[in-house]
Amino acid sequence: MKIIFINVKRALSRSGLPDLDYALNPYMGCYHGCIYCYARLYTWINEIRENWGEIVAVKKNLINVLEKEIKYFRKGVVGVGTITDPYQPVEAIYELTRRSIELLLRHGFHVSIQTKNTLILRDTDLLTKHRDNVDVGFTITSLNNKKSRLYEPRASPPSMRAYALKQLSIRGIDTWIFYGPVIPGYNDDLDTRTKIIELARETGSRILIDSIHVKKFMYNKNHPLHQLIPIIRNYPWKRFLSETIKLCREYNVECIPGFAEPSKKESTLDSFMH
Numbered sequence: 001m002k003i004i005f006i007n008v009k010r011a012l013s014r015s016g017l018p019d020l021d022y023a024l025n026p027y028m029g030c031y032h033g034c035i036y037c038y039a040r041l042y043t044w045i046n047e048i049r050e051n052w053g054e055i056v057a058v059k060k061n062l063i064n065v066l067e068k069e070i071k072y073f074r075k076g077v078v079g080v081g082t083i084t085d086p087y088q089p090v091e092a093i094y095e096l097t098r099r100s101i102e103l104l105l106r107h108g109f110h111v112s113i114q115t116k117n118t119l120i121l122r123d124t125d126l127l128t129k130h131r132d133n134v135d136v137g138f139t140i141t142s143l144n145n146k147k148s149r150l151y152e153p154r155a156s157p158p159s160m161r162a163y164a165l166k167q168l169s170i171r172g173i174d175t176w177i178f179y180g181p182v183i184p185g186y187n188d189d190l191d192t193r194t195k196i197i198e199l200a201r202e203t204g205s206r207i208l209i210d211s212i213h214v215k216k217f218m219y220n221k222n223h224p225l226h227q228l229i230p231i232i233r234n235y236p237w238k239r240f241l242s243e244t245i246k247l248c249r250e251y252n253v254e255c256i257p258g259f260a261e262p263s264k265k266e267s268t269l270d271s272f273m274h
């Protein structure tokens, strides 16, 4: 992996996602290299976009910029890692996520973190101390480590994500699971859904669900999801969603549908959850 360094003018940006006032992304690009990742579409450095997963930019002046912004920005909820994973491996070296979160929490912001990496456990002390102003979501598309490796090659195995989720939950931190994207033939089966719902029940987490959206990069014939485009378009999403919500109710788990029925056209959402 290649690491580059960039300067930014803004640390916090307005978020287009529900329940978030701001978004903060300490890095640009993501080493995890998930095959379905939409983040590349919101990445303005071509080199990173075209070599997704191979190049990560470290925002070297991020903390200085954030220190200035938090003095005059209205307090609110900051989504940490909306277009990159904030705990991808470079974070072990540069600690931009930890330092940003520390600053935000000290100044009365709420942080909502989403990750697929167990490196977040390094910050258990900080998250526990500020648990009233923190929520943590793990993306768990499947609990099958082998299958996940094909779709999320360099993220922590889902069994480890489940372990981390339990560790944070038992410390009283508000936790949630992002079950998305749901990809026909990969993680839409009953067994996968049941295991994710059981984990949510065990950890007192709510579940957010999102379906796969067809994106331009999938039209490339060599893309692993290319063959699925017609299947995604004709998939019975409404039925899938109502069955899943029913299953959640049986387990007494809160289940929140995101964008469960993808548009027939390419989605124009300007924010996403990874």
Ligand code: SF4
Pocket (backbone or CB within 6 Å): 030, 031, 032, 033, 034, 036, 037, 038, 039, 083, 084, 085, 116, 152, 155, 274
């Ligand atoms: S989906 Fe998330 S974890 Fe995966 S490559 Fe994209 S930003 Fe990283």
